[in-house]
Amino acid sequence: MDTPVEQLVKSMEELSSMFSQRMGEFEKNLIPASASASTNPTIKSLSAEFYAFKSLVWKSLGLLKAQIELIAMGLDRMETHSRRKVLLFHGVKEEQGEDVLKKTLGVLTGHLKLSDATPELIDSCHRLGVKRDASRPILVRFASVRFRSRVWNAKTALRGSKITLSEFLTKARQSIFIEARKHFGMKKCWSAEGEIIILLPDNSRKKISALSELKQLVAQYPKGNK
Incomplete structure (x- = not known):
């Protein structure tokens, strides 16, 4: 599902497309009229007003798009900051009735050799997404950025195994x-x-x-x- 900002961006794109189409159609009709009535002050005035209006519309749409992009970037930075303690564990075998915390600690102490890993260092962990045939990644939110960094820096120890780590990007x-x-x-x-x-x-x-x-x-x- 699209976020409110993504929906707003799509609406802006649709609006731009509609303006472009309607203005193109009007301009096609205006050009022959302007050429055949070059001495008609009404046609000349209408033509000048149309191009001034067209310029104003595109300028306004450009400013709105720029503002939406700034808002989207700001929200993205905030969301990224909220995920600074999170990592995704891929390739951990999923089983019926499993204890996800226990499995996560097993990866930390066994594969990553972080012997001081305890349940207190993990705020929450759960499988991500809807259950399917393949094992779903485990989303782990650590209690501190410091320990999360230790886990991330230790990921080279996973080489040769089926388990990988990734950041939880927006x-x-x-x-x-x-x-x-x-x-x-x-x-x-x-x-x-x-x-x-x-x-x-x-x-x-x-x-x-x-x-x-x-x-x-x-x-x-x-x-x-x-």
């Missing part, structure tokens, strides 16, 4: 992350502290959190070009 940032990987490659993109990091073709690293930033990089480094 819907907007997850979409950006997917598109970045499609363009720059799976191994060239990762996330850290809620931001997407891209290893660019010139071996520099760029942190992004907005679609506009990704579009700039895609334009700067077209796919297939070194």
Whole structure:
């Protein structure tokens, strides 16, 4: 389900499309009339008023879009901040009547070698999404950012196992992350502290959190070009 901001963005896009279509139709009828009645002051005045109105509408829509984007970015930053203690555990086998907390602690102490991990260090944990054939990821909210960082930094110990860790990105940032990987490659993109990091073709690293930033990089480094 779309968020209120996403619904507002879609409404703005529909409104822009409607204005573009209606103005295009009106302009088609206006151009022949203006050409055949170049000496008619009424037609001249109507033509001038139409183009002034058209310019005003597009300028207003542009300002509204910019404001919506700022609001969306602000809400995304707030949501990202609220997820700073959260990690997703993938590949942990799901069983009927399981104790998710016990399984999570097993990964922390067994796979990640964090022997001091206790239930008190976990605020909550549960399977994410609707139950299906494959094992669902476990969403873990830790009691502190510090311990969450320790878990994240220890994830290299999972190499060779079926278990992986990922950050719980917002819907907007997850979409950006997917598109970045499609363009720059799976191994060239990762996330850290809620931001997407891209290893660019010139071996520099760029942190992004907005679609506009990704579009700039895609334009700067077209796919297939070194």
